[in-house]
Amino acid sequence: MKYLLALAGNQNCGKTTLFNCLTGSNQHVGNFPGVTVEKKEGQIKRQKDVTIVDLPGIYSLSPYTSEEVVTRDFILKEHPNAIINIVDATNIERNLYLTLQLMELGLPMVIALNMMDEVRASGNSIDVDVLSQHLGVPIVPISASKNEGIPELIETVMKVLRSKENQMKLDFCTGAVHKAIHSIAHIIEENAKEAGFPLRYAATKMVEGDEPTRQALHLKESDLHIIEHVVADMEESLHTDREAAMADMRYQYIDQICKGCVFKHQETREQIRSEKIDRILTHKYFGIPIFLCIMLVIFVLTFNVLGTPLQELLESGINVVTGWLNDFLVKIHVSEWLRSLLIDGACAGVGSVLSFLPLIVLLFFFLSLLEDSGYIARVAFVMDKLLRKIGLSGRSFVPMLIGFGCSVPAIMATRTLSSDRDRKMTIILTPFMSCSAKLPIYGMITMAFFPKHAGLVMFSVYVLGIIVAIISGLILKSTLFKGNPVPFVMELPAYRIPAAKSVLLHMWEKAKDFIRKAFTVIFLASILIWFLQSFDWSLNLVSDSTNSILASIGSVIAPIFIPLGFSDWRASTALITGLTAKETVKSTLSVLTGAATDLQLSSVLQTIFTPLSAFSFLAFTILYMPCVAAFAATKRELGSMHAALLSSLYQTGMAYVVATIIFQVGRLLGLG
Amino acid sequence: MTLDELKPGQGGVIEFVGGEGALRRRLLDMGLTPNTAVTVRKVAPMGDPIELFLRSYVLTIRKEDAAKIRLKEGEGKR
Structure with missing residues (x-):
């Protein structure tokens, strides 16, 4: 028999680590139907029939955020056979708040009590048996990061799946709330059955005044009237309102059992350690400089110290393979155009992009360290006031930081923002955070023009993106997005050493994505570009690419870029092909200039650009509209093609203006 | 007095949580319910938001939202 499990829990309680422990590498990532909240799914190790779905990290089942709604809908509509609720033992009160709400959904449940090792090590203790009896739910103490208790957890889950008994206790309400829940349950019994809602869940949601539940139940006007009356009675006798009454009742019950x-x-x-670390990392004066230093160190390590040697190594490997392939093709006497297609088109294009794999992997390595250690939440804490000035919250900082890796997951990560307004603004601003796919372009330009100041030029490029984002935020805040910023209520989790497995899995996922992109989108784009630049309009093979189809297209748009300081058709053509994926800007230039190595490319570039126009080209590249994949994500998240096009138009316009200013001002200052 | 008036190191006991809609629900869900003891740990480098300690975990909220949380008079403050 096949089973479906749901894994639910708070944020920062080790849910992803547990999911990785349970499934290993048998997992795939998708989306929940209709929304773009990430849905991870996998088979439990050695239990091929058991599929487990990693639900979003949430604190409650309120109707206000898309994560919470997705979790409710998944459990109510997909009918998983059981729920694994992961609970952080060091923070048990607040974690059990979600547990009580999950229990109302009436499904068999197992609690994985995580971080029990930390509780014990500090001389505290939790009587698991007593807690389990109080809740009527089996509890398994685990340590996901140390991979302890996992077999026991799986065993307990299998036992629960096979047995039909359900010992769950739901009598955790008292006094006036108890009376209200039971009176309402009586009234809505039939409607709840019809809607397929567990009765207890539907009743508490009606007490809370939950709008989606009220609509789903299709209650008669007269019943609604009685329910409102019951709730009003309860509110009067408790001297509080419905939402506070429910939250208070749950926390009181938790206090009592704890x-x-x-x-x-x-x-x-x-x-205790976290408090000490925070004395430095969120220090009044040092907090922000330390954050900037950390980012600078990450960039220097990624782009200079570690990245460059690895990249050179990979590049020489690719050159060797290309050389072998070329010799082989010459030996078997294939026609010249086919050899050119494979070597000058496919290998040159894919190879030049693939050599940036080390940089991408390194960047994601550092980003996931920041995220998994708990530092990202501190960044939001430290930066909130600043981001609020441009009408956002500190939470928007996290998607923006991911934007430095790739705009696609960054735009998707905006889902964690509960305000529609903040989400839309963040989606528009995130592409200004220079993504890692643009690295090959920066590498190419700095190598040709600023070899001694690579790190500095890179840093200035990133800062430029941030400045433009700030200016854009100010513009958007006072025009399209007037209104109140989102509530900023966020947990600061204890610092923890990231689990190697999670970090490695994350890196592997990104590397896989990148390699796949290199061999699909970029492969096709390289061949297309090779075709366009090898043939003329009457489909004759041209010996000089200046007579090609691509040259004539590029030449038509090239004059547009004269104010920006670069009017060479190869530059404008590269910017167009860059829309397929930003790495293609480099591969296009390699192909168009016929440069076989980076060194050759550098010397050709020196004839196309001056250092000033090269910098203006860089500025344009980081700011103009993102690649098709990010555009597709933007369209999905903004909900309309119209909005996505406007957003791209805005970004490209901004790029044009900024690059023009850089070039013109630079020229006036005598830099060009 | 309200929660935003506490200085770092000072604590209090919640009497009432104001605000409305998503913000209020979120404050309640995170455990800021009446009779809960809260300590202000620190203020962010730029003067806002503030860092709270309650129910043995650390939470950050903005001052303007903390101003909606009323504390019981004469309890807790150190």
């Missing part, structure tokens, strides 16, 4: 089984004498070592 008294008998959670023995906490002091904070855990990790919590």
